[in-house]
Amino acid sequence: MxxxxxxxxxxxxxxxxxxxxxxxxxxxxxxxxxxxxxxxxxxxxxxxxxxxxxxxxxxxDYEEVNDPRGKSFFLLPPGISGDDARRAVLLTYILNAGTDYGAAGRGVVHDFAATPYSVAEVRRIMDRQRANGWSYGRDVRFVDRNGGRLATTPNGILMGAGGSWVQRLYSQRGGTTWGDIFMVNTTAGVEPARVLRDIIASRRIWRAEPDGEVVVGGLDLDRLLHHEERHSAQWAALGYSGMLRAYGWELVRELIFRKTNRLEQDAGLHDGGYL
Structure with missing residues (x-):
């Protein structure tokens, strides 16, 4: 057995x-x-x-959604507390015993070696959660209050979608990570729980088209979540104001001086879909 x-x-x-x-x-x-x-x-x-x-x-207590490789994600209910969300995130990492980062097909370039499932990773995630405690104590409620939905992931972070126009301001490009929450970029009128289920079931990140349609993209979800978890670690290391300053400067370097965004490079340019 x-x-x-x-x-x-x-x-x-x-x-x-x-x-x-x-x-x-x-x-x-x-x-x-x-x-x-x-x-x-x-x-x-x-x-x-x-x-x-x-x-x-x-x-x-939560809705389980499985990806094609059998990993478990959990759609969190509206009104969940930050403490319960934080605990569910840690439990989801522990339950899955792996993230499948590095399991993509032949010829796929990974930016990093896969990190083994270990007590060191559990401790690191717990430390990161403490450092990014504001994203549980404040932002879980913010997403909920603005009509978005959140799901736990095997990578030890939250993935969210949907919400009001105010909520969507916080999600740019393919999506944006704030602390321990990765918000997928969607358009008005989408049903956020359905979007999250579709992303998980397809193992592909979905994107918003200019005409408002949300379509499946080419980015592998396992690799993208690894990329976004590294952004969560950056938030933990730099702090809230420090990350905002650092990323703002990297955007200036990237958009004006055509330099590589070093925070994105640290998170993995291939995994994040930049290369």
Whole structure:
């Protein structure tokens, strides 16, 4: 049975008791086994994060949307609190036990080597979430209040779509990341939950055409989310005002002096669709 060795390791460590796990805890262990994550790694993650598997049942409160590779995304309901959204994001990363970055077909250029699923990544995501706490404490509510929707991703960030004209001002080009939230650029009148479901199901980012139609694009979602998560890390490292200043200057260099945007380069020019 997939995940049997991982469950046994958790039980022997005293982190699991009672009946055999079902639901999302069982899915977590099966994902880990399928991706060749060692039982030792699962033990380290459970101890470090304080998650023994049972907490993954909390994801059952949200709508699960699967991509063609079987990864789980979760569409968050209107009115969700920032704290609950933050927890759901971390649980989604843990549940999937991998992002599939680097799994694209032959000839695809990746900007980085894939980062292994590990306790170090869990800690890094938790640290980033703390540094970008404003995007949970303030912006989750902002997106909700303006009619947008949010989904958790296997990369440990939120992906959003839709909303009022005010909300859409914060999403430029193919989309814009603010802290831990990547907002896809859409047009007025789209149903944001449907757009998010379509993006996940197609594993392609959708874009808004000049005539207002939203169509499937060519960017691989796994690679783009890796790119956007690196932007989230930039927000965490530079801080809110620091990131705004830095990106503003990079836009001046890019648009006026025709220089490479160094923040986009750091996030991956191929992965972000710039090359």
């Amino acid at each position: 997939p995940g049997h060795h991982h469950e046994r390791a958790l039980r022997e460590a005293g982190l699991l008791t009672g009946p055999r796990r079902t639901g999302y805890p069982a899915t977590w262990l099966a994902n880990a086994a399928r991706r060749a994550v060692t039982p030792e790694t699962i033990l380290e993650i459970a101890r470090s994060s304080g998650i023994d598997g049972d907490e993954l049942h909390l994801l059952g």
